[in-house]
Amino acid sequence: MIGKLNRNSTLLSSIISIILGMLVGAIAMLLSGYDPISAYGALFSSVFGSASDMGETLRTITPLIFAGLAVALAFRTGMFNIGVEGQLVIGSLAAAFVGLKLELPPVLHAIVALVVGALAGAIWALIPGLLKAIRGVHEVIVCIMMNWIALFLSNYMVGKVLSNNSDSTEKIHPSASIRVDFLTDMFDGARVHLGLILAILTTIFVYVLLFRTKLGYELRAVGLNPDASEYAGMSVKRNIILSMMISGGIAGLAGAVELLGTSEYLAINPSLPGTGFDGIAVALLGANTPIGVVLSSMLFGGLFNGGSNMQYVAEVPFEVIRIVFAAIILFVAANFVKQLGNRKNRKKKGEKASA
Amino acid sequence: MLSTMTNLLETTILYSTPLILAALGGLFSERSGVINIGLEGLMTIGAFTSAVVAINTGSPWIGLLAGIVAGILLALIHAVATVTFNADQTVSGVAINFLAAGLAVYLVKALYDGAGQTPVVESKFTDLAIPVLKDIPLIGDPLFNTSPITYIALILVFVSYFVLYRTPFGMRLRAVGEHPHATETAGVSVVKMRYVAVLISGALAAIGGATLSTSIGSEFSATTVAGQGFIAIAALIFGKWKPFGVLGAAAFFGFSVALSLTGQVWGLTEYVPSEILTMLPYVLTILALAGFVGRANAPAAIGKLYERGSR
């Protein structure tokens, strides 16, 4: 189920796709009597507007980058990690545990919390990885199930272990927080935190891992042709498990970062956060390349954060944004622009492309 | 005790019906080689449309038809993107989910000035008792005095089996999913087959959605489908892409949910916190898979982009 965006999609065609997507949204608004101009005006003003707006946008982008990278990395080894959702929840839970239950000196505390969060996510992903490797169980089912288990486990822990029968935990010890004044001030008051920097570092990490290291070479080889990889003396099982664990680790880190930087507490939740699923869209829209993931996260985060301002100012229902984003994904994925541009030429290219 | 058995069975059926329908939908699409992560979205659009139309026409059946049409239209987008434009199937499916979620809720707000959900569907599907059969002890009431859609779901399992394994159409559909090039050289249009398959999946998933909003429940809101589309995908794989496998998987899942819920009524919560009890179905599914189901082989050509003459 490895997903690659249509090979010949270029930056220009992507940009046109984005514009087309917004047009779709505009039509939806006009049909139901809203004013697209003021709506998009509000959207952009809040994306590029005040420092704090921009800050909140960055805050929204941060977890998306992690989630997208997690999905992309697994895809490269031929694993569809639809369980990022759950691994993220577990990451938050673990980080909350460390942040609340341990007493440690400032910097160290945060580091421990992050590491534990990542480990927890890795372990959660290990289960589908193992089952796939040794029993050949399809990772997608196991991941979907693990997502819900994670949710209920987290809710249970919040109520019964991390608080006494409350809806949410106390705030974590300040020593574990990864909010830093210079960032908060830079974006006056917005909850930008070190997570953003971690996200960028993780992006570089994933790039190097995949395209510059021995392990990355193996992961990609196994993803593209397990038989040849086995012939070349690689252990397919080992690589499957490893890629799931690294992917889960990144997801867990996302959860930890969200908790230690954005919310700073954990609350019971009736439903899954959804970041993991957004991550799938982000990864695939970014053609499973680290840089692509960052770009699509920015698009996604910008739209969704701007969306709530759009709702605030122009009173357009937030859902329009989902429509817009869906349209953009479709236009990019179908490489609509280019293909319409020259269907004939495409046919030949098509024949060249291999099945 | 007897009554608890009956009750378990009823709950099982309640939970399985939408899953069976949606998973069957996924079955047609994926057997033709087109991954359908969009089931969630197709269910959503089906649930929304059938609810709204049922409210305005006063007939759940007309609602159902409308839902099916809506499902087909949304599926059409998936087909155009993946089959005609060779978009990655998973991406397109994800987009379908976004689109449906956005569109349905947006329209609810637009139609019912800002409401978070539709009004109550007064004229919903009501249980339909089948004479004689309904009086069979234990299974009679749950199986033969239930929603028409449940009958439809069960019948569709048999129909799907027949279509897939007994008719030329079915054989071609399976062939396309296994080896599109071979099928093309045998004079079958891969594109046509995949379009039809994806549209069918839209229709079936939509019925599954309609079940939630006009049979089990009686309104549509943003949370009506709440992840069932993904459980359906799990059921599809669990059922190894086979009609009766899907039936079994959906029933298995429904039954474990039933256990976890009736378990509370039996007072299990004395010993196990309800959060933990709620995990039961998901844990059981994983155990079942790891234990005795094991490896499942997807249709060979699934997810691969197909272009005539490429190799």
Place this chain on the structure above:
Amino acid sequence: MNVVEMRGITKCFGSFTANDNINLVVKKGEIHALLGENGAGKSTLMNILFGLYQPEQGKVFIKEKEVAITGPTMANKLGIGMVHQHFMLVQPFTVTENIILGDERASGGRIDYKKAEREVQALSDQYGLQVDPRAVVADIGVGMQQRVEILKTLYRGADILIFDEPTAVLTPQEIEELTEIMRKLVKEGKTIIFITHKLKEIMSTCDRCTVIRRGKMIDTVNISETNENELASLMVGREVSFELDKQPSNPQEPVLKVQSLAVDDNRNNPAVRGLDLEIKAGEIVGIAGVDGNGQSELIEAICGLMKPKSGRIILNNKDVTGLAPRKITETGLGHIPEDRHKRGLVLDFSVSENIILQSYYKKPFSNGFGINYKAVGDYANKLIQEFDVRTPDKDTPARALSGGNQQKAIIAREVDRNPSLLIAAQPTRGLDVGAIEFIHKRLIQHRDTGNAVLLVSLELEEVLKVSDRVAVIYEGKIQGWVDPRTATEEELGLLMAGSKAKGGASQ
């Protein structure tokens, strides 16, 4: 009458011209050979005739009427059937299902499998194409798959049959049968276009032959008026020597010892049954045998890709039985796998990434953690040069290379590691004489540098030509040994059929 006439056919893939103004005339009732190097454009031309590709230019006449063949359905209507180079069979389907697919003749919307099976049986009897209508294709050998492909076309009533390299994957016996079948079909009034790289076959079965080089039509010759060498030079554009200059071997100490080895195939049926084999440095041992007598399992076991059930494998005096593939490779094994697309290459990796598939983790390519793509690139360029792998550049995906060049890349990778034992399985399957010549030279070179070579091939001619000693494998055991200099194909054929070796020729 000309049943097929293609005039001025031109077909381009992007900027590349695969067919350049080609003319082809096929007369009714003849077997017409189509000859050309890998990538010459044969399959492309035939795919056009079968409606899979649309040409940029040119006309097609069937039975002297101009036609536009828009797709396979159209081709079927015109009575054109094609047996594709890469089998077009649905693996999990039964033979019958595969044959009727697309032309099910359902009654009341329902497929009548009983009836269909009877029809298939009848057809197979009529043409002597033995198949089991109920068998699942995944479970039958290539030979029968081939016959199924032919039946597919006959079932649709084709009278113009295109065979694209049908013999590349067949055993000598099967090739014999196929030739018989083709003759029979022609008697039945069918016309056959036959693609093969084996000049012998052309000489023995065809009436005329059209030669294509680099997408251009060179000439159409009457077989009765030509010979193998002429055909070869027409095809390649230069003289090709069929004689290998090969010194006699001088065997040294044994490199590989296989002792009473037993291996099950992946359906857990015994495949190798207590086999003994010894190969010495400086010799090439050939293994002949009918496909499916345990060759693949023997190789996979030696390479560690399959776990032996019993017995010992000793490589360079080290017991490597059941070790992990890499351990064995590092003990001095090189392996040219029989299925280059399944095992040999990661098709979506670049040529250079494929070149280091066996050594990516070693210096200078890796320091144990990172990979030095500079070093990789230089190395790749060196090998591409040395083994003249025809590829736009080192970063082209292996997928875009011709089979011949894909094979050269693999051989470069394995030979350059200078393993003391090189296993070559079907190293020349589907390749043109030029490529074959090159590969054979390389194998002998490897021997002459004091290494052992194990050649497993279904092509008797190849085995006899290249090997110093030939073992015949039958039902998982070595049935006997022959001396390639003295042995005849008949002698081999008997052993391959299971009869005991008559004294003399042995170690």
Place this chain on the structure above:
Amino acid sequence: GGNKSKETAKGDFSVGLVTDTGGLNDESFNQSANMGLQKAKNDIKVDVKAQESKKDDDYVPNLTRFAKDKRNLIWGVGFKFDKAIPDVAGEFKDSKFAIVDSNLGGKIPSNVVAVTFKDEEGSFLAGVAAGKTTKTNQVGFIGGMSSPLIKKFEAGFTAGVKQANPKATVKVVYAESFSDATKGRSLAKSLYDGGADIVYHAAGGVGKGLFDEVKSREAGKYWAIGVDMDQSRLAPEHTLTSMIKRVDVAVFEITKQAKEGTLKLGTEVNFGLKDEGVGLSKNSKISPEVMKQVEEFKQKIIKGEITVPSK
């Protein structure tokens, strides 16, 4: 449009209200709060603006947006705001904030007022009504997620039933969800099949399932009790009564005080039976004689002769 509201915001007195993830029209406390807001707009001419939250992470930015907008009073509706309100209130010392359904664990900042309800008291009366009405001496309670807020409803209801009818037992179940109507229906089914003839819920969207189930049963024999608002529209014939929680009243009152400058900040304002903050819906199917007893208990509670447990 927003610009207009910004201008008036500069004007006399302006209020902002942020919903939790339930959204404005959740047919529950968010919607009720909004009704209070609209009343304030019409009756005492304050400029109002409401904003929905999509994720828990939106609370802070949404409150901040209003604060930046210089709104005089800013509402956070729901206990989920118990971290966000103190945060933002700390940031914007000179705007006033109010939170519904949480007393912030007693630590209430000087520019915040905490509005809470004696849900247990209203639930107690619902319990009395149930205890007196049940024929099977079995009643059920469906909770959303096991959380202290919902436990208040459970505790009050159970106490009420026991007080009114010592022979009656209460089966308590939790859906661990606020949205899964199918689960609600299954649980209700199990409770009724298990012998209960009246079921009360405090489970948001899950409760919809309760009404779907009870509607499929004999009217006058099986009853459901609604929560938060009058839910009888969901099953007119089967809704015994609804425990209504006058968030609208509270929002209006506090807003009014704030405008008149009489609002005491840094304190918890607790609405109970006596200030009409909670109670049973006017329109109900409770028989007159039962209704009389309900009234008696109500007076006892108001007088303080009975103190209702909240855990």
